[in-house]
Amino acid sequence: MMHSPASVILLLLCGTRFGGAWGYTIPQGPADAVRRGEAINTTRAGFIYGPAVAGGPFYPSGPLGKAKVDGDIGNEQLEAVPNSALVAKDIARANSSAEQYQGLDTLEEYLLLYQGQWAKTLPKGPAPGVLTNYTQDLFFSMERLANSAFSVRRLPRSSELPFLVDGSIVSNVTGSSLQKLLKDGRLFYADHRAQKSWPKTTNKFAAACDAYFYVSKKSGQFLPLAIRTNVGSNLIYTPVDDAADWTLAKIMFNVNDFFFAQTWHLAATHEVVQIAWMAAIRALSIEHPVYALLNRLTYQLFAIQPLAQSFLFDNGTAFDTLFPITGSGARDFVTELYINGTGAFKDGYFETDLKKRGLIHGDGPTLDHFPYYENASTIHKAIRNFIRTFVKSFYQSDRAVQSDPELQAWAAEANGPAKAIDFPNEFDCIDAIVDALTHIAHLVSTVHHSVNTNNLISISATLPMHPASLYKPVPLTKGNTSVAQYLPPLRAVLAQFQVDGIFARPLIANSTRSLSYMFDSPTFLNGTNRETRTAAAKFKEEMFSFSKEIQGRKFDKDGLSQGAPFIWKALDPTEAPFSLTI
Numbered sequence: 001m002m003h004s005p006a007s008v009i010l011l012l013l014c015g016t017r018f019g020g021a022w023g024y025t026i027p028q029g030p031a032d033a034v035r036r037g038e039a040i041n042t043t044r045a046g047f048i049y050g051p052a053v054a055g056g057p058f059y060p061s062g063p064l065g066k067a068k069v070d071g072d073i074g075n076e077q078l079e080a081v082p083n084s085a086l087v088a089k090d091i092a093r094a095n096s097s098a099e100q101y102q103g104l105d106t107l108e109e110y111l112l113l114y115q116g117q118w119a120k121t122l123p124k125g126p127a128p129g130v131l132t133n134y135t136q137d138l139f140f141s142m143e144r145l146a147n148s149a150f151s152v153r154r155l156p157r158s159s160e161l162p163f164l165v166d167g168s169i170v171s172n173v174t175g176s177s178l179q180k181l182l183k184d185g186r187l188f189y190a191d192h193r194a195q196k197s198w199p200k201t202t203n204k205f206a207a208a209c210d211a212y213f214y215v216s217k218k219s220g221q222f223l224p225l226a227i228r229t230n231v232g233s234n235l236i237y238t239p240v241d242d243a244a245d246w247t248l249a250k251i252m253f254n255v256n257d258f259f260f261a262q263t264w265h266l267a268a269t270h271e272v273v274q275i276a277w278m279a280a281i282r283a284l285s286i287e288h289p290v291y292a293l294l295n296r297l298t299y300q301l302f303a304i305q306p307l308a309q310s311f312l313f314d315n316g317t318a319f320d321t322l323f324p325i326t327g328s329g330a331r332d333f334v335t336e337l338y339i340n341g342t343g344a345f346k347d348g349y350f351e352t353d354l355k356k357r358g359l360i361h362g363d364g365p366t367l368d369h370f371p372y373y374e375n376a377s378t379i380h381k382a383i384r385n386f387i388r389t390f391v392k393s394f395y396q397s398d399r400a401v402q403s404d405p406e407l408q409a410w411a412a413e414a415n416g417p418a419k420a421i422d423f424p425n426e427f428d429c430i431d432a433i434v435d436a437l438t439h440i441a442h443l444v445s446t447v448h449h450s451v452n453t454n455n456l457i458s459i460s461a462t463l464p465m466h467p468a469s470l471y472k473p474v475p476l477t478k479g480n481t482s483v484a485q486y487l488p489p490l491r492a493v494l495a496q497f498q499v500d501g502i503f504a505r506p507l508i509a510n511s512t513r514s515l516s517y518m519f520d521s522p523t524f525l526n527g528t529n530r531e532t533r534t535a536a537a538k539f540k541e542e543m544f545s546f547s548k549e550i551q552g553r554k555f556d557k558d559g560l561s562q563g564a565p566f567i568w569k570a571l572d573p574t575e576a577p578f579s580l581t582i
Contacts, residue, residue: 023527055335056271076303086120087501110464129566142564154358185364192256204469206324267338344422369563455570516543518578543573
């Protein structure tokens with residue numbers, strides 16, 4: 001049966017299933033493939049690859065593409081409007097409490113920003129430990145293994161050292177030499193030097209830091225060793241510096257890491273999923289089970305690019321007003337990240353990425369604690385188990401996968417007209433399609449929400465340690481006595497909170513929009529089968545159980561949780577969304 005363009009638009013917008021006697025089907029022989037192909041051709045004619053909207057890959061165009069975008073924007077606005085109302089109430093309250101903050105002349109006064117504030121947007125307050133342990137070196141370093149786990153890597157033993165640090169200082173801090181740390185596989189590195197060359201905003205400043213971290217042979221802890229500014233006199237800071245200088249160095253690194261995390265996540269999650277989904281829309285029948293699953297996982301997906309352009313990148317919007325790099329520069333930085341590795345599909349697979357960066361199974365000692373991996377792996381395993389059951393309920397063998405013309409067309413479309421990066425060339429076995437679908441589910445959940453959504457306002461953008469910019473030029477000499485003079489004034493503080501609040505989604509907590517309900521949708525499940533519905537129920541049960549574990553976490557006798565002096569709860573499945581959201 002051939003669908004009219006109007007009916008196809010309707011089906012694309014609402015995700016309504018259409019198919020055989022009980023639901024989704026894969027092509028049942030040549031005649032069925034021809035029938036389905038006619039409808040796919042109608043879709044292809046109306047859903048086409050248009051120019052990028054906010055950097056990165058193609059964006060939907062054509063009548064069906066525009067209709068799908070409008071539908072996603074409508075769904076996003078249903079959540080954004082009430083959330084924005086909460087942010088407005090909190091900002092109004094914070095504005096009326098200026099006297100409470102005592103002028104923001106010291107680091108400690110920035111903590112007053114959280115007393116009795118943000119009850120609507122951040123009902124549980126910042127992550128435990130943020131307001132008490134924020135100056136600790138272990139807090140700074142363990143953020144690289146929790147809420148900001150995508151910029152750090154272990155240096156291979158054969159590496160050239162990116163920069164040198166005074167040997168006596170290294171010995172004093174680590175009990176070893178820099179070369180010995182490298183040889184032992186204990187030296188880690190993060191590099192934000194690329195940020196130096198992008199156009200800058202007015203009256204906001206940043207370094208372009210790179211930094212060393214190391215695994216202590218004595219304690220086993222993951223700790224900071226040195227931060228280089230790469231600006232001006234190119235100072236190198238270490239933990240033996242005066243407290244104010246070292247604190248400022250950590251803040252300067254955080255400014256760079258904050259910018260990186262927000263631009264990187266657009267390229268690594270939104271844009272990778274976007275182009276894979278566009279190729280799927282043009283290659284798969286709406287009767288196909290893989291189409292149905294992707295339609296569920298990509299809820300609101302196409303709303304993000306126009307929102308990012310209008311809210312983040314346009315002149316005078318978030319990047320221009322808060323960050324040291326302009327909106328147009330940030331947009332181009334996203335595109336460069338996407339093209340030069342971040343947009344790679346298979347290379348971004350969960351353990352593939354972590355192994356590549358030496359964070360798991362690395363050439364050196366195992367990290368005693370890795371909060372991101374520990375949290376994400378529990379969810380990733382449950383996602384993979386569900387998807388394996390789902391896929392095997394439709395494909396009884398590898399041959400059945402190989403023989404599905406629509407599935408193979410998806411791979412061909414992605415690698416051809418879509419110009420996706422590192423997408424599978426073909427699906428030759430059950431594991432290959434399970435891997436790809438698991439990765440998409442992983443990107444929309446355990447990657448995205450570890451760096452964005454509620455994570456921002458609860459830890460990654462908390463003050464005083466995480467401003468979006470410095471408000472005084474990077475120092476040329478050491479000996480600073482006031483770190484607060486580099487921090488944002490109240491107007492900029494409230495602007496940062498307002499933007500971060502827009503990204504939060506407190507109303508999703510304990511609702512069917514939470515990650516626990518990723519596969520529990522009548523629209524999706526009604527077209528599946530008993531095995532899939534049973535697996536979806538099991539997934540939800542496992543997520544509720546994991547949520548209780550996360551919510552029950554407390555500091556141990558050493559004042560640590562998962563080896564960190566903060567309790568990281570961003571991937572609580574009852575609070576994080578099941579899709580990319582914003």
